[in-house]
Amino acid sequence: MxxxxxxxxGFGTVGTGVWEVLKNFDNIHVKKxxxxxxxxxxxxxxxxxxxxxxxxxxxxxNSEIDVVIEVAGGTQPAFDxxxxAINHGKHIVTANKELLAKRGSELFSLAKEKNVIILYEAAVAGGIPIIMPIKTILCANKITKIAAILNGTTNxxxxxxxxxxxxxxxxxxxxQELGYAETDPTGDVEGFDAAYKIAILSTISFNKKIDINKIYREGITKITSNDIKSARELGYRIKLIAMGQVLDxxxxxxRVHPMLVAKKHLLAKVKNATNSIMLTGNPVGDLVLTGAGAGAKPxxxxxxxxxxxxxxELETTNSPLPQAVCNHSETAEQILIGDTYNDYYISLTASNNPGAIGMIGTVFGENNINISTIMQKGINHDNTAEIVVITETAKEADVQNALKExxxxxxIKNINNLLRVMN
Amino acid sequence: MxxxxxxxxGFGTVGTGVWEVLKNFDNIHVKKxxxxxxxxxxxxxxxxxxxxxxxxxxxxxNSEIDVVIEVAGGTQPAFDxxxxAINHGKHIVTANKELLAKRGSELFSLAKEKNVIILYEAAVAGGIPIIMPIKTILCANKITKIAAILNGTTNxxxxxxxxxxxxxxxxxxxxQELGYAETDPTGDVEGFDAAYKIAILSTISFNKKIDINKIYREGITKITSNDIKSARELGYRIKLIAMGQVLDxxxxxxRVHPMLVAKKHLLAKVKNATNSIMLTGNPVGDLVLTGAGAGAKPxxxxxxxxxxxxxxELETTNSPLPQAVCNHSETAEQILIGDTYNDYYISLTASNNPGAIGMIGTVFGENNINISTIMQKGINHDNTAEIVVITETAKEADVQNALKExxxxxxIKNINNLLRVMN
Incomplete structure (x- = not known):
């Protein structure tokens, strides 16, 4: 080698972890x-x-340095x-998901021009091997879907x-007390972190550039104990799912949003800060890769x-291409959330009145939405009742219309929550 | 490229599947x-x-051919x-686990001499990316343990x-009717197939040559409905586990043998013909990779x-090394099953007599075995009873001694079964 x-x-938790591991390898010399x-x-x-x-x-x-490892995070000054580094002919290894999701294509173009490569396995799902496998050994596949738990804090x-x-x-x-969440948890709980990661994964999986600004993103701050409980009763767990798929x-x-995931689904069994990625490709079928998604060591x-x-690679060639088996120059045509089709969980508060459930059914039916389950969850002091509806697959725009009506x-006193369902 | x-x-199910997928790639030409x-x-x-x-x-x-794909299986004539092919300077891609487990080191030595490479991702766990990830992106790790479901038929x-x-x-x-098991199912149900695969995985994970003849191997043919039922009651599922670990x-x-796997363990949730590999390494921690382990397409x-x-690789160099990041020249010192430590499930038939449980406890205690659970499972017509014992961690040789006593x-009328336990 x-x-x-x-x-x-960057020499925070991750930088220190990298330095500790590098001590085991005689051929790697940390200069600065x-x-x-x-x-x-x-x-x-x-x-x-x-x-x-x-x-x-x-x-x-520094002309002595061959590779720059960037584990500082954020878009600036990391981009500059x-x-x-690239302009000075250095290869790059980075864990910076935000930078790659927002300005990756500029850096990749420059790297191509300067004949250096950018590797970024650590940017998505920590220690889980996913970027390099997609770019190498899975390259015979047409990947059509990724559904993943990519944020340990929210999980x-x-x-x-x-x-x-x-x-x-x-x-x-x-x-926060355990160090899983930051003092300002916005980046995690509002789904930004997962959105950066699914943007990167979708780009390499579908071989098309993904615009981070066109990713529908919804965090977990509106999930209530009632939602968790109703989901459990219906045979689901609630997970923050980052999803990318190629439509017909x-x-x-x-998109990134919470979902009710059927308990028998492998993603429902992923607990605590663990990450898990389900990838569907042809010919490989379904793969599920699970492991630590963050932390210094992974x-x-x-x-x-x-x-x-x-x-x-550099042992045998001056033009390493380990990640260049696939490439992505085309821009993806991303669809809006209103145009997606999903099964839905809807929690609403209605007056405790025999006609309420009938009316809900009628409004849903008029909007082309079939209901598969409807449950009244007990009566409140003010004579209202929480009603939970599970729908069959419907168009998001139709569901939003029905809720407006x-x-x-x-x-109908309130729409408490709308969540999508993965069976 | x-x-x-x-x-x-070889042009059976797998060969045909490979041929179908290759049609999508203009740069690959099937000559013969x-x-x-x-x-x-x-x-x-x-x-x-x-x-x-x-x-x-x-x-x-054939001097026109660059790469030989071997999907015929068996040791002969595949070895010859x-x-x-290697002697004629061809690179090799093979799915042949038996050949690699039994005579891989001869082929790898010859390949090194002839400056060609042998790739074999398909030999272990079908479509799950494991060989190349271990040899490349996970190469910073000291892998200490693999526990896996590597045989779809038995699962x-x-x-x-x-x-x-x-x-x-x-x-x-x-x-057999569904085509998951062959007419002569020996290779699968007696654990040979899983043993070939864990030999290959252990070799690359621990960087030491594994002798297939020193792998303890036990199949699933002695598992009874009673074992499955008792395991379920105790919170376990029975799985054929292929395991490799580096001791202190x-x-x-x-080794390969059936195990009681705690229901909450990710390997216990792997159903039907699916394969799953749990890998423990430092610094990565635990990874679990799950997918289709066989079939033409995976x-x-x-x-x-x-x-x-x-x-x-060949685009940029004549000496491709994609799998050569790690190497394994040293021979492993493999231990015998008698020297391993495990938790145990033991099912035995005893006379229905108040002293039986006490005597079992005494014999186990005298052999340094702590019992964690002992259950009498109902009385048979002949006034005997099935007794199930779960032990704490004990040395296999001690357990075998206790059972002899x-x-x-x-x-004690009969030892019905002895299975090891994974918590």
Missing amino acids: KSLNVGII IAVKNLNKKREIENFDTSLLTDNPFEITE ILKS YILTKMDEKELSYETALKQA NGKIDV TASSVVGDLLVLAS LLNSPR | KSLNVGII IAVKNLNKKREIENFDTSLLTDNPFEITE ILKS YILTKMDEKELSYETALKQA NGKIDV TASSVVGDLLVLAS LLNSPR
């Missing part, structure tokens, strides 16, 4: 590590602080740093809401894995 | 297909029968054919015995995947 000099951008704050106390044994710099361009412009919260019957707020607080007309449907597995593959009726 | 001429050895019987009727559309030969050496010695039989409460014989017959002393423990996914990776007692 070729000997490589590397520079690391860029940090924000040189004076921050770091509890690492046998660490030579002269490796540190607070100027990342000392790394990107990687652009500089942890939803698991605790289910198993310990906690409220969303209490489960979030526990996740060639259009692409990419992420380091993927970062160092990319680096070692690169070192192996229902809200116009004095019998 | 480089244009490649290929020859295919070797079959046993030229006159066999083949129901394939648009097939030019002049491609067929009954002499495989017409392929291996691949040896000839199908065990699933039906559990869900439909069928006897082993009835479930086997159904599997560096010795290697590789196998073709891996065969053609290997071929496309090779075509991509018990059999010497007139109170």
Whole structure:
């Protein structure tokens, strides 16, 4: 394996983990590590602080360095740093999902021009091998669908809401105390993190560029204990699902939202902070890959894995192509959420009145929606009742219309939630 | 991607599947297909029968052919054919687990000498990407354990015995009728197939040569409906587990046998003919990869995947090394089953006598075995009773001793079964 000099951008939890793992490989030499704050106390044994710099361009412009490892995150200054690195002929290994989802195509074009490669196994699902397998050993497949749990924080919260019957707020607080969720949890709980990851996965799976701004995104903040309980009674668990699929007309449907997942489905069995990816392809059929989606060690597995593959490739060629078996120059035609077809779970509050269920059925029927289950969940003090409806497959726009009509009726007090269902 | 001429050895279900998938790739040209019987009727559309030969050496010695795809199976004549192919400078893509497990190291040595590579993703777990990921993107890991369901036939039989409460014989017959099991099912039900696969997986995971003859192997033919039922009551499902692990002393423990798997374990949730591999490594932690382990299409996914990776590699170098990141020249020191430590499920028939359970407890205690559960399962007509014991972790040799002692007692009529337990 070729000997490589590397520079690391970012030395937080992941950067430190990468550094620890790299110590096992004699052929990899860490020359410099860029940090924000040189004076921050770091509890690492046998660490030579002269490796540190607070100027990342000392790394990107350093002629001794072959590969830049970026584990800092965020779009800026990461974009400018990687652009500089590529312009100086460095190969890139990055874990930065946000940067790749938002500005990846600019970086990939530049890398192609400069004859360097960008590897990013760690950007999606931490330690689970998915990017390189899709680009190499699964390359005979036409991948038509990905359905995945790509955010450990939200899966942890939803698991605790289910198993310990906690409220969303209490489960979030526990996740924060355990370090699974950040002080500002928006990036996780509103689905941004999962959206970046499914954008990357869909791009390489469908060989088309995905516009992150066209991904429908809905987080888990509106999921209530009642939803979790009703789902359980109906044989489902609620999961934040990141999904991408190619429709029969060639259009692409990419989205992130909570779903009721049938208990027998393998994705329903994925608990706590674990990630899991279900991929459907022809000829391979269905694959499910499950493992740790975050954390210093699993992420380091993927970062160092990319680096070692690169070192192996550079042993025999100056033009490594380990990830270039597939390519994606075409732009996907992404559809709007209103044009998608789903099964639905709808929770609404109605006046406790014998006609309410009949009226709901009528409005749904007029909007081409077949109901498969309808349950009244007990009567409130104000003589209203929660009603839960499960529909057969219907068009989202029709469902939204039906809900609007229902809200116009004095019998319907509130639409509590609308969730999609995976059977 | 480089244009490649290929020859295919074997044109049964898998060979035909590979041929169908290859039609999608303009850069791959099938020049010849070797079959046993030229006159066999083949129901394939648009097939030019002049491609067929009954002499495989017409392929291996053909100077136009770059890669030989072997999907015939068995050790002979496959070994001689691949040896000839390698000697003539052909790269190899094979799905032949038996050949690789028994004579792989001879072929790999010859391939190294001739500067060609052997790819074999399809030899283990059909369409599940596992060989190439271990050799590339997971290469930063020290893999310490593999526990897997690698044989679809036995998993199908065990699933039906559990869900439909069928006897082993009835479930086997159904599997045969559905084409999941062969007329002579020995290779599957006695664990040979799983043993070949775990030998290959352990070799690349632990970077040491595994001797197939030193793998402890036990099939599923002795599993009874009573075992399945008792396991279910205790919170387990019975699965044929192929296992490999590195012990603290560096010795290697590789074996195939049925196990009681705790229902909450992901491997317990794998049903019917599906395969699943749980891999434990540092730094990645636990990964579980699940998918179709056999069948024409999933196998073709891996065969053609290997071929496309090779075509991509050969575009930039004449010395492709996609699978050479790790290597394994050292021979593993494999331990005997008697030296392994396990939790146990033991079913025995005892005379229905108040002292029987006490005596079992005493004999186990004298052999350093702690019992965690002991259950009497009802009384037979002859005034005997089935007793099921679950032990804590104990040494296999101690357990075998205890069972011998018990059999010497007139109170113990029979040891019905001994199975190991995975929690």
